[in-house]
Amino acid sequence: MKYKKEEITLRDGRKVTFGSAQEKDAQQMIDFMKIIASETNFMLRYPEEVKDDLEFEKKIISDMLNNERGIFLTVFDGDRIVANSHISLDFDFIKMRHRCDFGIGIIQEYCDSGLGTIMMKKVIEEAKEMGFEQMELGVFADNKRAIALYKKMGFKEYGRLPKACKLKDGTYIDQVCMVLELS
Ligand SMILES: CC(C)(COP(=O)(O)OP(=O)(O)OC[C@H]1O[C@@H](n2cnc3c(N)ncnc32)[C@H](O)[C@@H]1OP(=O)(O)O)[C@@H](O)C(=O)NCCC(=O)NCCS
Numbered sequence: 001m002k003y004k005k006e007e008i009t010l011r012d013g014r015k016v017t018f019g020s021a022q023e024k025d026a027q028q029m030i031d032f033m034k035i036i037a038s039e040t041n042f043m044l045r046y047p048e049e050v051k052d053d054l055e056f057e058k059k060i061i062s063d064m065l066n067n068e069r070g071i072f073l074t075v076f077d078g079d080r081i082v083a084n085s086h087i088s089l090d091f092d093f094i095k096m097r098h099r100c101d102f103g104i105g106i107i108q109e110y111c112d113s114g115l116g117t118i119m120m121k122k123v124i125e126e127a128k129e130m131g132f133e134q135m136e137l138g139v140f141a142d143n144k145r146a147i148a149l150y151k152k153m154g155f156k157e158y159g160r161l162p163k164a165c166k167l168k169d170g171t172y173i174d175q176v177c178m179v180l181e182l183s
Contacts, residue, residue, distance in 0.1 A: 026057040032081040098133040
């Protein structure tokens with residue numbers, strides 16, 4: 001699905017535009033993913049693992065735009081992508097169709113201005129409108145800011161996967177599994 005365009009003013013006065021990435025934004029999206037993967041260890045991939053394949057990225061974007069039960073909420077500052085979040089089905093099986101997966105990433109320069117909070121409120125509304133009953137996510141246990149945000153939004157921890165992440169230096173990090181009931 002496509003998120004309708006909307007101007008948002010952040011707590012610090014900066015103005016950004018909410019919308020959905022389109023195929024023409026594919027290179028921007030690749031660049032954005034590389035940046036967020038390099039700024040912290042909180043994303044799943046290291047920057048060199050972000051696929052530098054324009055056609056592949058265009059397909060991901062167009063599949064999402066055509067998906068009735070999935071959406072990218074992308075945040076632009078001018079033409080530059082500064083944040084992205086998604087909801088999508090994990091499995092398109094009858095038994096699983098009430099559940100959606102959520103993910104978010106914001107360039108550090110735009111963090112701590114309330115952007116994550118605004119994005120999550122909007123995405124939760126979208127998920128309800130799409131008929132999902134619960135939203136699920138995984139977050140590395142050392143990501144205190146993300147965990148604080150998710151708890152503020154009502155997510156509850158339901159378990160931990162020990163040693164879910166192994167950094168290049170050999171450090172293990174658990175994954176906190178969280179769920180939000182939407183209905
Ligand atoms: C995690 C992320 C989405 C949060 O978005 P954000 O715009 O920075 O968050 P907000 O400013 O809306 O809110 C963050 C909240 O966490 C709180 N917080 C910040 N750092 C914290 C810390 N170390 N410990 C506890 N709480 C913290 C803030 O006070 C704020 O709560 P408040 O609004 O009640 O004051 C964003 O920082 C991000 O994308 N980080 C890098 C990538 C990432 O971690 N993605 C998530 C992977 S699971």
